[in-house]
Amino acid sequence: MSRKPHVASIAPESARHPDLVIHARYLAQVENDNLLEHYSVVVQRGRILDILPSALAREYYQAKECVELDEHLLFPGLINLHTHAAMSLLRGVADDLPMMRWLKERIWPLESALVSHEFTHDGTRLACAEMLKGGVTTFNDMYFFPDAAATAAVEAGMRAILGITVLEFSGNYASDAADYLHKGVESFERWHAHPLIGFCLAPHAPYSVSDTTFERIQTLAAQLALPIHTHLHENHDEIREHLETYGCRPLYRLKRLGVLGPQFIGVHATHLLPDEIETLAEYGCNLVHCPASNLKLGCGIAPLADVRRAGIHVGLGTDSAASNNRLDILAETRLASLLAKGVNQDAGLCAAWEMLRMATLEAAIILGREESLGSITVGKWADMAAIRLDTLSLLPCYHPVSHLVYGAGREDVSHVWVGGEARVFDKVPLNIDVTHLKNIARLWQNRVVSCLKMDVRL
Ligand SMILES: [Zn+2]
Secondary structure (H helix, E strand, O other), X not given: OOOOOOOOOOOOHHHOOOOEEEEEEEEEOOHHHOEEEEEEEEEEOOEEEEEEEHHHHHHHOOOOEEEEEEEEEEEEOEEEEEEOHHHHHHOOOOOOOOHXXXXXXXXXXXXXXXXXXXXXXXXXXXXXXXXXXXXXXXXXXXXXXXXXXXXXXXXXXXXEEEEEEEOOOOOOOOOOHHHHHHHHHHHHHHHOOOOOEEEEEEEOOHHHOOHHHHHHHHHHHHHHOOOEEEEEOOOHHHHHHHHHHHOOOHHHHHHHOOOOOOOEEEEEOOOOOHHHHHHHHHOOOEEEEOHHHHHHOOOOOOOHHHHHHOOOEEEEOOOOOOOOOOOOHHHHHHHHHHHHHHHHOOOXXXXXXHHHHHOOHHHHHHOOOOOOOOOOOOOOEOOEEEEEXXXXXXXXXXXXXXXXXXXOOHHHEEEEEEOOEEEEEOOEEOOOOHHHHHHHHXXXXXXXXXXXXXXXXX
């Protein structure tokens, strides 16, 4: 087992009584693929104050709270780099349909009948509960009513990067692209200083956003220093229709409009030509790989190994529970790795450490938040999760990170902290009223079923 030495920093006398010390059997820092054994993480005011051998930590620090993770692997909180959290209320409502029929015949009509501030709030709460229990501490969201999503994320104590979502079509949230932008920027102004909330510009997709709107988005992204998060090349039909409408493939149009750059986050990229991979790499663009959603909607398999070879940063996303149907990033790390190995007939591709990096530090880099998120590093937010390794399905254990990616499931996640605050402890969610949340989900189930009975194909 690799174990690199770590030099403990010496904290000032005033910090010898920190808020929290976690003593971990194994600690995957992620930066430099560092795996430490019998190390401790010291937390003060939500941030990591020190990382040092447990023997030294026990001698030096008298913490207000100590957590013993004797048989666990502690790792950075996972980042779900693409989701539509509120759509958890539509999980399983439109299975086994091709993407455009799924979207146009079921999802959009249901959303038009149901989406509101209340829908977004309740759906996002449900999604936060599922994600936190699975070790996810941050999600990058694209949906409507961002104030409702922000409220839900803060109530759950979870970090959310919310989309200033833009489409050309009118909907329950906004009437046209200008209205979407106006409302999104208002939400940004209300929430962006909150420690748990951040924003992206989120044009829905090249097929649903005009040239003029993309230009306005680009200007706003530069003014507000925000990333641009958009669906890209998800399936063949979308690319064919774009060719018919615009005379070119979507990525070429985005390049012509000047949208590409290190702030660009393209989601899916299931179909990329070799020269498009070169373009993405040349402009320093980032991608989000959503393998389960791509498979379930029959869209294809993104060329993960090829884009990695080109040096493109990639994070992992679940997409929504309406197309996945799980918000389970740990499962995505395993699936993405297996697909890359199988498609390329090369077992050495996308190894466990690389997958963990994609789900944590690389996602933080893509969001421009690597100074505060994505690894267990002194100075960063104490966003962390742990799995128990002493279970029948995970013993014996030779390589804890291999077990995390290939062997464990989200049900093995035992503890989760966001900003040093425990959100899950010994598998129990701490600030979620589970009974209340289940009742809310059942209420929405009744409303959705009523819509379906009335045939919502409006
Ligand atoms: Zn999506």
